[in-house]
Structure formats: C-alpha cells, structure tokens
Amino acid sequence: MKERKERKESKEREEGKATGEGGRGAARDALQGGRDDPWTAAWEVSRRKAVAVVDCRQEIPCDPCETACRKGAIRVGDDVCALPISEPETCDGCGRCVALCPGMAIYLIDRSADGGKAAVTVPYEMGEEPRAGMEARVVDGEGKELGRGKILEVRAMGGAAATLLVKVEVPETWALKVRGVRLRQMFIEEPEEVEGYRGTGDCLICRCEEIARAEVEKAAGSGFRSLAALRRASRVGLGYCQGRFCREPLREELARKCGRGVEELGIGSPRPPLRPVKISRLGGGDVRDTQF
Amino acid sequence: MDLRVRRHPVLGDMGGGDEVTIFVDGRPLPARAGEPIAAALYAAGIRATRYSRGKGEARGPFCMVGRCTECAMTVDGIENVRTCVTPVRDGMRVDTPGVRRHGPARV
Amino acid sequence: MALPAYECPMVVVGAGPAGLCAALEAAEAGIRALVMDENERGGGQLYKQIHRFFGSRHHGAGKRGFEIAAEMVEGCERAGVEIRLSSAVLGCFPGGELLVDGPEGVYLLRPQATVLATGAAERCFPFAGWTLPGVMGAGAAQTLLNVHGVLPGKRVLMVGAGNVGLIVAYQLLQAGAEVAGVVEAERGSRGYEVHLQRVRREGVPVYFRHRLLAAEGDEGVEAALVESVDEGRVRRFRVDALCLAVGLVPQAELAAMRGCRIAYADELGGFLPWHDREMRTSVPGVYVAGDAAGVEEASVAMDEGRLAAVAAAEDLGALDGARAAAKRKELLARLEGLRGGPTASHIRRARARLNAG
Numbered sequence: 114m115k116e117r118k119e120r121k122e123s124k125e126r127e128e129g130k131a132t133g134e135g136g137r138g139a140a141r142d143a144l145q146g147g148r149d150d151p152w153t154a155a156w157e158v159s160r161r162k163a164v165a166v167v168d169c170r171q172e173i174p175c176d177p178c179e180t181a182c183r184k185g186a187i188r189v190g191d192d193v194c195a196l197p198i199s200e201p202e203t204c205d206g207c208g209r210c211v212a213l214c215p216g217m218a219i220y221l222i223d224r225s226a227d228g229g230k231a232a233v234t235v236p237y238e239m240g241e242e243p244r245a246g247m248e249a250r251v252v253d254g255e256g257k258e259l260g261r262g263k264i265l266e267v268r269a270m271g272g273a274a275a276t277l278l279v280k281v282e283v284p285e286t287w288a289l290k291v292r293g294v295r296l297r298q299m300f301i302e303e304p305e306e307v308e309g310y311r312g313t314g315d316c317l318i319c320r321c322e323e324i325a326r327a328e329v330e331k332a333a334g335s336g337f338r339s340l341a342a343l344r345r346a347s348r349v350g351l352g353y354c355q356g357r358f359c360r361e362p363l364r365e366e367l368a369r370k371c372g373r374g375v376e377e378l379g380i381g382s383p384r385p386p387l388r389p390v391k392i393s394r395l396g397g398g399d400v401r402d403t404q405f
Numbered sequence: 406m407d408l409r410v411r412r413h414p415v416l417g418d419m420g421g422g423d424e425v426t427i428f429v430d431g432r433p434l435p436a437r438a439g440e441p442i443a444a445a446l447y448a449a450g451i452r453a454t455r456y457s458r459g460k461g462e463a464r465g466p467f468c469m470v471g472r473c474t475e476c477a478m479t480v481d482g483i484e485n486v487r488t489c490v491t492p493v494r495d496g497m498r499v500d501t502p503g504v505r506r507h508g509p510a511r512v
Numbered sequence: 513m514a515l516p517a518y519e520c521p522m523v524v525v526g527a528g529p530a531g532l533c534a535a536l537e538a539a540e541a542g543i544r545a546l547v548m549d550e551n552e553r554g555g556g557q558l559y560k561q562i563h564r565f566f567g568s569r570h571h572g573a574g575k576r577g578f579e580i581a582a583e584m585v586e587g588c589e590r591a592g593v594e595i596r597l598s599s600a601v602l603g604c605f606p607g608g609e610l611l612v613d614g615p616e617g618v619y620l621l622r623p624q625a626t627v628l629a630t631g632a633a634e635r636c637f638p639f640a641g642w643t644l645p646g647v648m649g650a651g652a653a654q655t656l657l658n659v660h661g662v663l664p665g666k667r668v669l670m671v672g673a674g675n676v677g678l679i680v681a682y683q684l685l686q687a688g689a690e691v692a693g694v695v696e697a698e699r700g701s702r703g704y705e706v707h708l709q710r711v712r713r714e715g716v717p718v719y720f721r722h723r724l725l726a727a728e729g730d731e732g733v734e735a736a737l738v739e740s741v742d743e744g745r746v747r748r749f750r751v752d753a754l755c756l757a758v759g760l761v762p763q764a765e766l767a768a769m770r771g772c773r774i775a776y777a778d779e780l781g782g783f784l785p786w787h788d789r790e791m792r793t794s795v796p797g798v799y800v801a802g803d804a805a806g807v808e809e810a811s812v813a814m815d816e817g818r819l820a821a822v823a824a825a826e827d828l829g830a831l832d833g834a835r836a837a838a839k840r841k842e843l844l845a846r847l848e849g850l851r852g853g854p855t856a857s858h859i860r861r862a863r864a865r866l867n868a869g
C-alpha cells in the first residue's frame with residue numbers, strides 16, 4: 114500500500130470544501146504532489162492492455178470502486194474517505210468499477226492496438242442509445258468537446274438497472290483527456306442581456322394569505338419581535354399550509370429586520386395536526402382534506 | 406404539450422399514460438393508472454392547479470409530497486384536495502379553484 | 513372525540529434509511545418496532561433516487577437509491593418489522609402519545625420508546641415570481657421525474673450547485689429535459705466534485721457567483737432573471753421550469769411538540785432536536801436519527817438509526833450494557849469515518865458544538 118501522506122495534509126487544510134473554480138486546482142496539486150498521479154502508471158500499462166484510470170480527486174466518504182473490483186486492483190482501505198489508489202498491473206480491464214462508481218469518475222484506456230489510436234471506455238446513463246458503429250461527440254472532464262470518436266462497443270453492467278459502458282476509438286493523444294461521450298445535440302441558448310433591470314425586490318412571502326415582503330417588513334418595523342406577534346398582526350403564516358411553506362423565509366426576514374440571529378427567534382411552537390387530516394378518517398367523505 | 410417520460414435510461418419503460426380518463430374543468434384528460442392527479446395534469450402541460458384567492462394568480466405544485474398545499478383542487482366536488490398525493494381514478498372530476506385575474510406583471 | 517389508543521414498545525416515525533435501520537437494529541435486540549410513514553412507499557428519500565449512492569460497503573453504496581430502499585424494506589419484512597405506509601404522524605403529545613392518520617383511521621399510539629426519523633424538508637426562499645407554476649423544489653422535480661415519469665419542464669434552470677442540485681440536474685438530463693444552467697451564489701460548489709464534473713461533462717453551464725432575481729411568466733414560468741454577483745450583469749434565461757435546491761431543513765416539529773430541547777446548527781440545516789452522541793434527545797424515551805437530527809447523508813442516517821435503536825434497546829432493558837457498548841463503539845467509529853473527510857469539516861464543527869451542550 115502506498116503512503117497516505119497527502120490525505121493527512123489535506124485534512125489539516127480543512128478548507129477543501131469548495132470544488133468549484135477555486136478548489137479544484139488546489140486539490141489536484143495536493144494529489145499530484147504527494148505521489149505518482151493516477152495517470153502515469155496506467156498510461157504505461159495501457160500500452161499492453163485495457164486498464165482502469167481512477168480520476169477521483171476529493172476525499173469523500175465513498176468506496177464502491179474497491180468493493181466492485183474482484184481483482185483487488187483498487188484500494189480505499191479502512192478510512193472510507195481516503196482517495197482510491199489503483200494498481201494498473203493487477204487490473205484486468207473488466208469495467209465493473211467503471212459501471213459502479215457513483216461519481217462516474219473511472220474509465221478504461223487501452224492503447225494496445227497500433228496506429229496511434231486508443232480505445233477509451235466511459236460510463237453512460239443518458240437517454241439517447243449508443244450503438245457500436247455510431248459516431249459520438251467525445252468530451253473532456255469539463256464538458257469541452259474534443260471531437261468525434263467511433264463507438265467500438267457498448268455493454269451493460271451493474272445490476273438490473275445497469276450502466277452502459279461505451280468504448281470509443283480516439284486518437285491516442287486524447288486517451289487521458291476523454292471523460293465522456295455525448296450523443297445529444299445540445300442547444301445551450303445564450304441567455305439574453307437585460308439592460309437597466311430595476312426590480313423592487315418585493316414579492317409575496319406568505320403564499321396562502323398573499324402577504325408581501327414589504328408588508329412583513331412594515332409590521333416588523335413597527336416593533337414586532339417574534340413570529341407569533343407578527344402572525345397576529347398580519348395573518349402571515351396562518352394560511353392553509355399553516356406556515357410550513359413560509360416559516361423559514363419569514364424567520365430569516367424577521368431576524369434581518371430586528372437585527373437578531375435566526376436561532377434567537379426559536380422554532381416556535383408547532384401544534385398538531387402536522388398535515389391536513391383527511392376527513393374520511395373522521396367518518397366523512399372520501400378524499401377531502403381539512404384542518405382540525 | 407407532452408411532458409411524459411416514456412423510456413428512461415435507468416428506469417426503462419415507464420408506460421404510455423392513457424389507461425384512465427379524468428375530467429379537468431370538464432375536459433377529458435388521459436392519465437396513467439395510479440399516478441397522482443397533479444402528475445397527470447403536469448404531463449399535459451397544465452401547470453396551474455388553482456388561482457389564488459386574493460390576487461387570482463396561477464399557482465402550481467411546489468413540493469409534490471403533500472406539504473405545501475399549492476396543488477389543492479376540487480376533486481369530485483370536494484374542495485382542498487392535495488392533488489399531488491391523490492391518485493387519479495377513471496371518470497374523476499377535477500376542477501380548478503379560484504378565478505384567474507392576472508399573473509405577476511412582467512418585470 | 514375519543515380516539516382508539518394502542519400500547520407498543522417502540523415506534524419509529526419515518527421509513528427512510530434512518531428509520532428502517534433503527535427498526536432493523538431494534539429487531540436484532542428482540543424489540544418489534546412499528547414504523548410509520550406518510551408516503552405510499554418505504555425508503556424515504558431513497559426510493560426516488562436513481563443514481564448510485566456514494567457511501568461505504570456497510571451502506572449499500574454503489575447501488576442505486578431505489579435499490580437500497582427496496583433491500584432495506586425487504587430486510588424489515590424478513591425481520592418481522594411492521595411498516596405502516598400512508599400513515600402520517602400528526603402530533604406528538606407531551607405525555608408521549610402519537611397521533612396517527614392512516615388507512616385504519618385516526619388513532620393514538622403509546623410507545624415506550626419513540627425514534628424520530630422524519631428526515632428533512634426542502635428549504636425555499638421568496639423572490640419575485642416564485643409563486644408561478646413551474647417554480648418548484650428540486651425534490652418535487654425529482655418526484656415528478658423519477659417516480660411519476662413526468663418532466664417538470666422541457667428547459668430547466670437549477671438554482672443551487674450543492675449535491676442535490678447537481679444530482680437532480682443530471683437526472684433531468686437523463687429523463688430528456690434540457691438544463692439551461694445551474695446557478696450558484698457561492699464561488700464554488702459545496703457538493704462533491706465528481707457530481708459537478710458529471711453535470712459539466714454533459715455540457716451544462718454552471719454559473720458560480722450568480723443569483724436568481726426573479727421568475728417571469730403569466731400562467732407559469734417562461735423565463736428566469738439571473739444576476740452575476742460581481743458585475744451586476746442581469747441576464748434572462750428562457751426556461752419553463754425553475755428548480756430550487758437551496759438546502760434542507762430538519763423536520764423537528766414532532767420533537768418540539770414533545771418538549772424536546774431544540775438546538776440550532778446552521779451547518780446541519782437549522783433547528784434540530786438536541787441529542788447526545790448516542791442519539792438520545794433531552795426527553796427520556798425519545799431518540800432522533802438521520803436528517804431530522806441534522807442534514808447529512810443516507811449512510812450517516814443509517815448508522816444514526818442503528819445508534820438510536822441501540823440506545824432505546826438499552827433503555828428498555830432489551831440490550832445489556834456491554835453489548836450496547838460494543839455495538840455503539842463500532843457504529844461511532846463508522847460515523848467518525850464517514851465524517852472524516854475535508855468535505856465534512858463543517859459537520860464535525862457543528863457536532864462538536866452540539867456535544868458540548
């Protein structure tokens with residue numbers, strides 16, 4: 114087993130929460146700094162056979178890749194949050210881990226055929242059905258289209274509701290970039306610019322009684338300090354939904370208005386019935402909902 | 406508008422949706438047996454389940470689990486039935502409560 | 513109105529992963545729990561999840577949510593656990609009685625032990641046009657999609673790039689809808705990177721540092737206005753549905769009615785019944801587990817459900833101290849493992865605060 118040094122480091126960092134534009138690079142640096150990256154070894158071995166590349170870079174509580182592999186070629190270990198480590202030599206390219214990884218973060222690469230081509234196998238769960246012989250758009254991890262690839266093979270794996278494994282042929286230089294195939298034509302329409310938008314920010318807060326935020330603010334401004342008082346003053350939260358809908362926003366609004374913390378306002382005193390009771394239960398009609 | 410999913414890559418065949426007929430404001434609407442009323446309406450692109458009492462604005466299902474009460478309609482003459490948790494029955498009459506006055510103004 | 517009342521050793525409210533695991537663990541200790549759920553199906557959140565779950569081998573990870581749900585329900589059947597579906601618990605009185613509305617009618621239960629595993633509710637926030645049909649919670653969209661086979665719209669905008677927003681965005685694509693984008697006010701996703709990647713790979717733009725201003729439309733949503741936080745630039749997305757995935761709130765009402773002390777932890781979703789590490793609330797005989805005890809994950813919910821049942825069994829005298837301690841040790845270690853990663857630092861922080869009092 115390899116060292117898990119980088120895991121400790123990042124645990125100490127503790128800030129690895131953000132996984133958007135900021136966090137990504139840092140996570141990857143930490144990963145690649147501490148040991149061989151998951152790609153180098155797989156790349157070498159893929160010259161001879163199909164191997165799994167585990168592209169999982171965040172320590173999340175997850176280990177199906179380990180349980181999926183009957184060869185023991187992927188290890189997460191006792192610490193469920195540890196990053197999986199693969200052993201390309203042991204891997205026989207069966208693809209079970211590709212099908213079962215919830216993050217769809219594993220793929221197979223195979224460069225054993227000559228002619229500057231590689232075969233990449235990715236998981237696929239979209240509606241448009243892939244078939245061998247079709248041309249598919251091949252995309253990288255960010256969704257950027259790399260170009261086209263020919264589908265060589267499609268197989269289903271992973272239980273009754275299976276995942277498809279799609280093997281595409283691509284130029285060898287793409288082998289480590291390809292992360293997905295796309296069959297659908299996407300029409301991502303650019304949103305249109307809106308000049309000089311001036312919304313008042315006002316809107317209903319209580320949907321049932323149709324009470325606007327401005328009214329709530331006014332009531333809160335005139336000294337109401339609790340949800341109960343606010344309710345009495347404006348009927349807010351007293352509609353058919355019994356405040357189930359607006360309670361949270363209302364509490365936040367009130368807290369903001371009175372300069373108090375949400376937690377200070379308390380949860381209130383919920384009373385039964387929690388849901389509208391069907392009158393049938395009390396001996397009446399069939400489906401009617403009512404309140405006590 | 407048809408918003409039904411008929412084939413799903415994970416769930417497989419999800420059925421057509423014309424096993425039973427309900428009557429929505431008097432008009433016949435095909436539905437899948439056993440589905441909630443709100444789903445049958447939504448599938449046909451009928452998104453408004455009621456018009457609010459004060460302003461007469463359209464409202465539609467918000468939670469789909471019986472909590473928000475936005476989907477409450479008049480079913481077989483009985484008011485305030487949460488349609489997201491009430492299954493369709495053949496021949497059921499579903500009426501939209503409230504009177505439409507206006508939607509929120511375009512900003 | 514005199515309602516029929518029934519005595520029973522243990523009632524579990526909620527047939528999600530927390531509740532079902534609590535019942536399974538109780539059965540192992542020889543207690544026959546009664547599980548109540550207002551849904552028509554058991555499994556809680558899981559029966560509408562079609563993606564493969566992360567988590568560990570102890571939690572069925574790698575299988576799809578609905579498959580895990582079915583296995584747990586079967587496990588309960590084998591163990592002789594009775595699950596009463598379409599049965600809502602409407603109230604919990606200070607004396608410990610539960611008011612139930614189920615197919616049998618309205619009745620009272622008088623359990624010796626009560627496990628509250630009611631899960632979480634979707635948070636929503638008001639904005640101009642939020643009352644328009646077509647604006648809905650991400651969970652509602654998921655129910656429409658995966659349970660009823662109906663698209664919430666042909667072109668959808670998702671608000672919130674946490675795990676729920678990302679997973680539901682992906683499920684929208686799977687069912688054949690277009691996702692015009694995922695809008696997120698923060699600089700990055702709180703969700704797992706693999707989920708963000710899956711959505712991006714399908715060509716869906718993710719707009720960080722953007723916020724939703726308003727929904728427009730007449731009979732239903734026709735467009736959404738979104739502002740970039742840093743530049744103040746406003747853009748209009750033509751969509752016919754708007755899904756809100758802006759967080760979950762523990763359902764703590766029953767605990768509050770019962771008189772349990774309520775604590776507050778922003779990181780765990782807001783107000784929740786205070787509980788100790790063994791899932792005991794401040795009221796003897798009342799236990800909490802799962803999202804109701806702080807929003808986390810299904811795997812955590814399962815182990816918390818088991819912990820709650822161990823505590824209840826011990827308190828009822830069905831489990832001796834040594835066996836209870838051994839089980840607890842294993843479960844607590846597993847929970848510590850699940851919460852051990854950098855993505856759970858806020859959870860650890862909140863839990864430490866909670867345990868301190």
Ligand SMILES: Cc1cc2nc3c(=O)[nH]c(=O)nc-3n(C[C@H](O)[C@H](O)[C@H](O)COP(=O)(O)OP(=O)(O)OC[C@H]3O[C@@H](n4cnc5c(N)ncnc54)[C@H](O)[C@@H]3O)c2cc1C
Nearest residue numbers: 526528529530549550556557601630631802803809810811
């Ligand atoms: C889109 C999405 C994706 C997710 N993906 C994952 C994942 O991949 N891995 C993971 O580990 N977690 C995941 N989760 C989180 C996971 O689903 C929840 O953490 C888990 O379901 C919580 O379990 P629970 O038993 O506490 O609550 P729930 O599953 O919510 O169950 C609570 C049950 O209580 C019932 N109930 C509530 N109040 C009452 C009442 N008064 N009377 C009767 N019944 C009542 C409800 O009907 C419900 O069935 C996901 C969540 C969402 C929304």
Ligand code: SF4
Nearest residue numbers: 182204205207208210
């Ligand atoms: S492809 Fe098969 S052998 Fe290789 S790591 Fe994955 S599961 Fe193991």
Ligand code: SF4
Nearest residue numbers: 169175177178214216
């Ligand atoms: S199953 Fe996938 S997401 Fe989970 S740890 Fe393994 S590689 Fe990462």
Ligand code: FES
Nearest residue numbers: 469471473474489
């Ligand atoms: S949609 Fe919320 S109660 Fe029906």
